[in-house]
Amino acid sequence: MQRKFFSLAVAIVCCSSVYAAESNVTLYGMVDMGIASTHASGPDGVRQSSTGLLAAGLTDSLFGLKGSERLSDDLSAVFQLEAIFDGPTASLSEHSRLFDNNAWVGLASERFGALRLGRQHPVAQQFSSRLEISPWNGMSLGSTFRAAGNHQVNNAVNYLSPSWSGVSIGVGYSFDVTGEQINGQKSPGISAAVKYEQGPLLFVATWDKVYFSEAVLPDLAKNPEAWQLGMSYDFGLARVSMGWSRQKNGYVGLNGGDPSNLGFGLGVAEFVNGGRLDAYMLGTSVPVSAKGTVLFQYSLVKPDWEWLDGEKASTGHVASLGYVYSLSPRTNLYAMAGVAKRYSLDDQVVQGQGTTTRYMAGVSHSF
Numbered sequence: 001m002q003r004k005f006f007s008l009a010v011a012i013v014c015c016s017s018v019y020a021a022e023s024n025v026t027l028y029g030m031v032d033m034g035i036a037s038t039h040a041s042g043p044d045g046v047r048q049s050s051t052g053l054l055a056a057g058l059t060d061s062l063f064g065l066k067g068s069e070r071l072s073d074d075l076s077a078v079f080q081l082e083a084i085f086d087g088p089t090a091s092l093s094e095h096s097r098l099f100d101n102n103a104w105v106g107l108a109s110e111r112f113g114a115l116r117l118g119r120q121h122p123v124a125q126q127f128s129s130r131l132e133i134s135p136w137n138g139m140s141l142g143s144t145f146r147a148a149g150n151h152q153v154n155n156a157v158n159y160l161s162p163s164w165s166g167v168s169i170g171v172g173y174s175f176d177v178t179g180e181q182i183n184g185q186k187s188p189g190i191s192a193a194v195k196y197e198q199g200p201l202l203f204v205a206t207w208d209k210v211y212f213s214e215a216v217l218p219d220l221a222k223n224p225e226a227w228q229l230g231m232s233y234d235f236g237l238a239r240v241s242m243g244w245s246r247q248k249n250g251y252v253g254l255n256g257g258d259p260s261n262l263g264f265g266l267g268v269a270e271f272v273n274g275g276r277l278d279a280y281m282l283g284t285s286v287p288v289s290a291k292g293t294v295l296f297q298y299s300l301v302k303p304d305w306e307w308l309d310g311e312k313a314s315t316g317h318v319a320s321l322g323y324v325y326s327l328s329p330r331t332n333l334y335a336m337a338g339v340a341k342r343y344s345l346d347d348q349v350v351q352g353q354g355t356t357t358r359y360m361a362g363v364s365h366s367f
Contacts, residue, residue, distance in 0.1 A: 076109075
């Protein structure tokens with residue numbers, strides 16, 4: 001009996017050692033900086049110009065830790081801790097948080113999918129950002145499709161399914177997107193997404209909504225909501241991407257401007273109090289050599305509200321043309337030119353907004 005027990009104990013230890021040996025932790029990051037010249041004509045004809053270093057020209061500068069531990073043949077414990085920083089000043093993106101971009105832990109299975117708990121990107125953002133062609137600072141897909149822009153939710157639980165013949169789904173719930181999860185004062189958020197990916201074809205549909213507590217925004221008429229629909233196809237000679245977004249009652253990701261001083265990144269008051277903003281995007285990336293790619297992207301935004309003086313909000317346009325040259329698998333040089341007409345890079349739809357132009361060149365390196 002003792003011999004059988006001893007043999008079983010040895011077997012358990014050996015199996016545990018095998019799985020423990022398959023755990024790993026990776027330090028990774030991205031450093032991206034460029035020189036940019038930006039010229040903006042704001043409301044009432046106010047003009048501003050700036051020239052100098054710009055962080056995150058092509059992609060966010062960040063560092064992080066991610067890891068996994070194999071628990072069984074089809075189950076692993078996983079985590080990710082990630083922080084965005086500003087290269088020119090070496091400051092964190094959010095001074096109140098160390099890991100502002102991701103801070104979650106969970107379980108992952110190839111058969112059943114992944115469950116993640118913590119601060120993380122909504123599933124709708126994770127799926128819709130795949131439509132991106134030109135990720136330029138201030139003029140990316142997320143500049144007009146705000147629910148597809150880089151943003152996170154606190155107190156979140158996300159489920160990401162495996163792929164079933166190309167179809168994947170994601171569902172997420174935040175117990176409170178703004179506060180301390182106090183009963184009676186919570187503002188929960190929901191995110192849902194589905195994608196179909198087969199070879200060169202990608203199709204994405206997403207939905208997000210936040211239910212604000214009266215304790216947070218007592219005068220808010222409605223709850224912010226966003227729908228997104230898009231597809232892309234890689235023809236080999238070029239990849240083409242297109243999409244549509246409908247955003248209602250403010251920006252659901254709380255990642256817009258705050259020109260009306262509402263306390264959150266919801267956008268202007270006219271948008272928050274029942275307004276609707278439709279956005280359309282068309283983009284293409286064209287490889288022109290073994291290492292070089294031309295990127296073009298155009299977005300149109302159509303607000304449906306009127307300003308306090310009765311003037312109808314104007315249609316806005318954002319367009320960019322750029323070139324990325326790969327020096328190595330981890331280092332890219334880039335240059336771009338972009339224009340935003342009747343659309344603010346900081347506050348989005350603003351009455352009287354003029355034209356903004358930006359020219360930029362830089363380098364991006366991953367490790």
